[in-house]
Amino acid sequence: MFAVKSVWQYYVPVAGVLRLLDLFRRMVNDSLRIGLLYDALSLRKLSLLSYNQLAKYDSPSYYKLCAISRAAGILAARKKSVRRGYVTRTPYAVRPQLVSCYGFKIENGGLRIPVSRGKRFSIPLTNHTLQIISQSGVKVRSFTLTRNRLSLCIARDAPTVNCASTVGVDRDLRNLTFGNDQETSHYDLSKCVGIAKTSVRIVASFRRNDDRIRTRIASKYGERRTSRTSNLLHNATKTIVALAVQRRTAIVLEKIEGIRSLYRKGNGQGRKYRGRMNGWSFGEAQRQIEYKARWAGLPVIRLSRSETRGSSVTCPRCGERLQSDTQLERKLWCGKCRVVMDRDRVAAVNLSRRGRVRFARSRPPILLEAQGGAFEAVKGNPMPTVIPGVDAPKLTHQTKS
Numbered sequence: 467m468f469a470v471k472s473v474w475q476y477y478v479p480v481a482g483v484l485r486l487l488d489l490f491r492r493m494v495n496d497s498l499r500i501g502l503l504y505d506a507l508s509l510r511k512l513s514l515l516s517y518n519q520l521a522k523y524d525s526p527s528y529y530k531l532c533a534i535s536r537a538a539g540i541l542a543a544r545k546k547s548v549r550r551g552y553v554t555r556t557p558y559a560v561r562p563q564l565v566s567c568y569g570f571k572i573e574n575g576g577l578r579i580p581v582s583r584g585k586r587f588s589i590p591l592t593n594h595t596l597q598i599i600s601q602s603g604v605k606v607r608s609f610t611l612t613r614n615r616l617s618l619c620i621a622r623d624a625p626t627v628n629c630a631s632t633v634g635v636d637r638d639l640r641n642l643t644f645g646n647d648q649e650t651s652h653y654d655l656s657k658c659v660g661i662a663k664t665s666v667r668i669v670a671s672f673r674r675n676d677d678r679i680r681t682r683i684a685s686k687y688g689e690r691r692t693s694r695t696s697n698l699l700h701n702a703t704k705t706i707v708a709l710a711v712q713r714r715t716a717i718v719l720e721k722i723e724g725i726r727s728l729y730r731k732g733n734g735q736g737r738k739y740r741g742r743m744n745g746w747s748f749g750e751a752q753r754q755i756e757y758k759a760r761w762a763g764l765p766v767i768r769l770s771r772s773e774t775r776g777s778s779v780t781c782p783r784c785g786e787r788l789q790s791d792t793q794l795e796r797k798l799w800c801g802k803c804r805v806v807m808d809r810d811r812v813a814a815v816n817l818s819r820r821g822r823v824r825f826a827r828s829r830p831p832i833l834l835e836a837q838g839g840a841f842e843a844v845k846g847n848p849m850p851t852v853i854p855g856v857d858a859p860k861l862t863h864q865t866k867s
């Protein structure tokens with residue numbers, strides 16, 4: 467199973483690097499301008515049109531290719547937004563950056579990149595970065611530099627874990643529940659709700675009527691909120707994937723496309739409720755589980771809306787519809803089995819069962835013999851390709867391995 471992820475760290479740039487970052491930004495902007503002018507959205511067309519235009523920049527030529535590729539990526543994203551009917555602004559790269567999959571080398575515990583003709587700069591890598599990229603089978607495919615961060619895109623062809631069973635993951639506002647018939651466990655994420663609430667209250671408490679200041683403050687608290695919640699979420703998803711690998715269980719997830727339409731204006735819900743439901747990162751937990759599972763070679767099954775219908779109100783023992791009771795908060799009652807069950811656990815168990823049914827039905831031998839790539843999970847898996855187009859094909863660099 468081919469998996470991609472990234473590892474990042476801070477670094478201290480020198481003047482030459484900062485110049486290069488700005489040069490790259492300007493090259494991206496030039497390509498964007500050309501792409502918009504000639505309506506060239508494909509990488510091929512854009513390269514043909516803008517490569518000569520970038521001749522005036524004193525930069526290694528592979529950075530030019532990467533700049534064109536970056537621009538093509540931005541234009542493709544814009545096209546997608548336009549197609550979906552969003553209002554878009556003319557794309558323009560503001561932040562200095564450098565993305566490249568060519569010309570770098572990892573040697574003596576550092577990343578060596580060419581800065582200008584004949585001049586190289588070496589960024590010392592932290593122990594954490596080195597430890598991750600020196601794991602067996604890990605290849606560094608590209609690097610991204612911003613003013614203070616270095617991010618390495620790494621890839622690995624993970625051997626598929628042979629799974630004997632499945633485990634369901636159910637996410638709601640306050641919980642991440644993980645389990646199957648044998649056992650279920652709970653990850654309490656109510657702290658995230660608390661953090662979100664605090665951030666919203668803090669931002670709302672600022673009264674000054676100045677748009678620029680308000681934007682800056684809101685983004686500051688938004689960043690703080692993200693970093694606080696993502697840490698909690700990362701810990702939970704990491705444990706989930708590690709346990710699933712250890713127990714050899716494929717992960718079953720619910721497809722959550724279209725969930726935003728559940729909490730839209732005019733649905734008869736309160737403004738605060740909608741704010742709370744939409745402010746919760748539906749996709750983030752799944753995204754983390756998916757890429758971590760893929761990295762570990764663990765199969766992921768995504769159940770569609772129709773396959774998960776009623777998964778949180780059906781008794782996992784007898785299939786009877788469960789009754790809710792106002793006195794039992796988030797608990798459900800099965801009249802036939804005469805037991806009270808936890809709503810989230812019921813959902814996780816049902817997901818794992820339905821996933822297992824599909825797992826067995828679609829391809830029985832896959833449980834026994836690994837067939838990486840032919841898997842259900844491969845279809846919808848997001849591939850965090852750093853530079854679309856250029857990132858995938860041949861690579862010229864060498865890595866210390």
Ligand SMILES: [Zn+2]
Nearest residue numbers: 781784800803
């Ligand atoms: Zn029952």
